Amino acid sequence: MLKFLSAQPPLNLWLIFLAENLLVTGIGLFAGWLILKLSKRPIRPASRTEILTCTGTNLINTAITYLGFWLLQRGYLVFGFEVNWHIVPDFLLLFIAMDLAMYVLHYAINHMSIYNVVHKFHHHYHNPIPIDLFVLHPLETLSFGGLWLITLAIYNFNFYAVLLYLTLNVVFGIVGHLGIGPLPAKLRDSFLLKYLGTSSFHHGHHTDIKHNYGFYTSIWDRMFGTYKA
Structure with a gap:
């Protein structure tokens, strides 16, 4: 390939x-x-602004992908392509590292004057639908993209660990913008899942910007006192 x-x-x-x-x-x-259809929850149609912004986000993400490939060709990014046990620890390292990095960036954006210019655009939608995962100010999309490329440049990850991470990144993003918890409460509160960034966890951030800044887990919010059930 x-x-x-x-x-x-x-x-x-x-x-x-x-x-x-x-x-x-x-x-x-x-x-x-x-998921929303099967849950029989009323689904509001996406607005023209949401559709146009989602399209713009995809164009920016395409540019970031292109830049990443350019860096890979020139040796600034290095991947391992072996199918071996390194996939698991590399995935866990990337998952935790990106979760922490995005928590810090997300917290900073919400507490700086730049919030009114950049991140407030995303919070215009208090009751998000899946497309709102891609409804971001261009500067925010570029910030997350830059963070992603910097993380990949710091450590030589296994390529298949990166693919697994990217897949789960979309899964967590879509689930976080459902506005509902697709899993039963008993399962969400189980030891294995209670620390993950569920739909209700991220929805809590949309309704209260002072809490729940994590993306994939609630670990950093619990650790730094920004968690809200």
Whole structure:
């Protein structure tokens, strides 16, 4: 695959990466819609602003993907492609590292004057639907993208661990913007899941910006006193 991509002219690469981002977005939104449909919850239609912003976010994410591939070609990013036991610890390291980094960035954005310019745009939707995962100010999308590339540049992760992380990133993002808890309360409160960033956990942040800044877990909120059940 890397040989195929490396042989492509820039325009083809851009189109391939754009198609990839749109496909991931489409699958995620369909899955979110299906969950809401099966739960028999009223689903409000996405507004024109949400649709246009989601499209813009995909264009920016395509540029970030293109930059990541450019860095990979020049050795600034290095991946291992072996299928071995390193996949598990690499995934766990990436999952925890990104969760902490995004917690810090999310907390900072919510407590700086830049909030009114950048992050308040996302919080315009107090009762989010899945598409709102992609309704972000361009500067915020670029910030998270830059954080992602910096994390990959610091450590040589296994490529399959990165793919697993990216898959779960979309899953957590869609679940966090359902506005409902798709799992039974008993299961959500189990030892294995109680520290994960559930839909109700992130929904709590949309209704109260002073709490629940974590993305994948509630660990850092519990540790730093920003957790709210």
